[in-house]
Amino acid sequence: MxxxxxxxxxxxxxxxxxxxxxxxxxxxxxxxxxxxxxxxxxxxxxxxxxxxxxxxxxxxxxAGRALGFDADGGLLRLASEAYRIRLAHLFDPYLAVSASQIEALPHQITAVYGEMLPRQPLRFLLADDPGAGKTIMAGLLIKELLIRGDLDRCLIVAPGSLVEQWQDELSEKFGLRFDALTRDQIEASVTGNPFAECRRLIMRLDMAARSDELKAKLVAAPEWDLVICDEAHRMSASYFGGEVKETQRHKLGKLLGTRTRNLLLMSATPHNGKEADFQLFMGLLDADRADSDGSRPGIPI
Structure with missing residues (x-):
């Protein structure tokens, strides 16, 4: 020097x-x-x-003094507060609950804090009755991962009729802003790839399933920290004539599983009564644990 x-x-x-x-x-x-x-x-x-x-x-x-006390005190306070918030979950294990506009039910606490958060990386099927609050559980998971610094990029895939509901729930109850992917947004994208530009997106299931262009953009974009698929049973495949019949939705589900660290599937009807089809569906979470003939047990729900 x-x-x-x-x-x-x-x-x-x-x-x-x-x-x-x-x-x-x-x-x-x-x-x-x-x-x-x-x-x-x-x-x-x-x-x-x-x-x-x-x-x-x-x-x-x-030589001058190596250390001094003449720095900006406001910056020190800002850095200290940021670090305190970053470690807040160590002192309040249910921080997302107290920081959200919800009254969490016991089964929701058990699912998020007892089952999902301890699993890293997360590959999980959340199967619960309609009206049990699966969206609330997903919102708690997202907020907890954000608070802990484990989530930056999040993609939610849902049927078109549920996209606005997801937006409203996450905004009103958790203070989380998500953009809904639209054709206009794709055309207005500066880089041509909205998946690379946006960190929090809600995408319509069939919009992506029917578009090879969107799938290519998903592959070209950075990986996601968390992908949530609502009504995930629509991504199922089936056996017909001894062969696997894959739908475009199922192919999209397989693609999403390769582009994220944490994958959460949500469905009230994950099993159609056919064990082989169920194993194909569970293969979206972990292909290595579901044989093509459906003979091996899948991942516990």
Missing amino acids: TLFENIKPGARLRGLDGGGIAEIVQVARFGADALNLVFRVNGRVAERLVYRGEETAFELVE
């Missing part, structure tokens, strides 16, 4: 002023090559602008 970088408050320099050894009081940097110095010489306070190269005429008599 050169003398120019070593000029700090408290340093004593010879050659800065003709009156004698100057004690630096304050240093203001203008870019990498200019310093404005306020210094004291024999009880007199003076100021001088010094450019890089001029320090060769100076002699460092005494």
Whole structure:
């Protein structure tokens, strides 16, 4: 480190002023090559602008202090508060509940905090009755992961009729803003890939399932931290004539599983009574644990 970088408050320099050894009081940097110095010489306070190269005429008599208490206190308080919030979940294990406009029910607490959060990475099927509050559970999961710093990019895939409901629920109850993917948004995208530009999106299931272009954009975009698929039973496949019949929705589900770290499937009717079809559906979560013939048990619900 050169003398120019070593000029700090408290340093004593010879050659800065003709009156004698100057004690630096304050240093203001203008870019990498200019310093404005306020210094004291024999009880007199003076100021001088010094450019890089001029320090060769100076002699460092005494180095300045390495640490000081003259930084911006507001920035310190801001950093401390940010760090406190980042660690808040250690002192309040149900922080998302108290920070949201909801009254969580016991089965919702058990599902989110007892089953989903401890699983990292998460590959989970949330199968519950209609009206049990699966959207609430998903919102709690999203907010908890955000609070803990484990989530930045989140994609929700839902039937078209439920997209606005998802937006309203997440906004009103959890203070989370999600954009609904539209054709206009795709055309107005600066890079041509809204999946790369937006960190929180809600996408219509059939819009993506029927579009090879959107699937290609999903592959080209960075991976998601969490993908949630509502009414996930619509992504199921079936056996017919001894062969697997895959729908476009099922192919989309397989693609989404490869583009995310955490995958949550939500459905009130995950099982259609055919075990082989159910194993194909569970293969969306973990293809290695569901044989093509459906002979092996799937992942526990």
